[in-house]
């Protein structure tokens with residue numbers, strides 16, 4: 254284990270600018286180790302992380318949305334923190350949202366969500382994405398330059414999820430305004446507190462109540478009338494919270510991922526030529542980009558019982574930081590992990606979308622949004638490059654990164670190009 258001081262993942266701005274250096278440092282300290290700043294256990298090993306994701310008896314998601322703060326307010330009396338977790342569940346950020354639920358409650362709410370993301374609805378949504386991509390590119394193609402995040406990634410991610418759910422167009426602007434005003438979760442040095450999505454709930458309450466009165470054949474309509482597995486009808490607020498987390502979860506993440514993807518492509522002209530010539534390679538390319546440039550750096554769990562992981566003793570009630578980006582660079586799982594190799598045989602084994610019961614329900618959307626965006630951008634625009642005027646010359650680029658320990662991405666990405674002949 255390295256003895257040198259390690260940065261504080263939760264407060265140190267250097268980690269925002271270069272999370273990869275932190276991932277490497279963290280991996281060099283072991284598959285599981287205790288970080289000194291908050292006393293949390295950092296998981297960097299791929300196998301160990303999958304073990305944590307899959308074992309909901311040993312590890313609770315109660316703190317999945319909160320960072321290392323706050324832990325339990327009391328020391329567990331012995332080797333079992335289960336009772337305290339239930340007693341204090343309500344103090345954890347976003348405890349109203351299924352991302353922090355454990356079974357059996359999680360199963361019911363997740364079931365509500367998954368029954369709605371049907372292959373038919375996803376296919377219709379994908380058709381919409383192809384049209385939308387071209388419409389957005391039309392707004393800047395002739396100009397020869399664009400600020401990709403504001404002019405493409407954010408509106409694309411918003412309109413895709415709004416289309417999926419059936420959110421009326423008249424409300425898109427206000428919903429977006431509220432999300433921007435709220436900012437992303439996990440700002441460096443700050444605690445995530447309370448119900449992170451409360452600012453969206455009145456809109457979705459209106460949609461669900463209206464659809465309970467007048468059924469409508471859209472995702473929100475189906476969600477409004479769906480029942481739990483035992484046949485009982487969920488409270489309106491339960492449905493609202495499933496809808497808001499889909500709506501909000503689908504934007505900041507997807508928009509940042511598209512930014513990370515284009516930032517890489519714009520730096521590599523040879524890659525652009527190859528993907529243009531062989532567009533069938535794009536899905537594998539996007540998959541490898543998820544492994545190396547995922548917009549979600551970490552998630553959290555709490556040990557229900559005293560346990561060991563990779564030989565490290567973890568006391569009941571401890572916080573685990575699942576460092577997704579580090580596990581996706583585990584050389585025990587990925588040969589030459591730092592290299593971008595879209596052809597690696599296990600390209601889909603990354604943990605960018607987590608694993609197990611909480612694994613990302615938005616994965617099929619992202620796996621359509623990424624390839625469609627790339628295909629259309631490469632088809633419509635030639636010679637994509639980073640704007641030196643805005644980001645400086647190759648080798649010493651300047652970017653403003655979103656200052657959060659949860660998400661990874663740039664606030665603005667200025668691109669230049671020629672409209673394809």
Ligand code: HEM
Pocket residue numbers: 314317351352353363414498499500502503504506507510547548549552553577604605606607608610611612613614615616618619
């Ligand atoms: C590249 C983009 C995305 C990445 C990397 C990502 C990553 C993740 C990860 C790692 C988790 C698991 C968290 C945990 O187990 O603690 C998760 C859960 C979740 N994601 Fe995503 N996500 C992305 C896009 C989306 C989109 C587009 C949506 C919505 C359409 C979405 C909605 C959700 C929801 C609702 C959960 C909670 C699921 C549950 O707790 O059962 N995500 N995501």
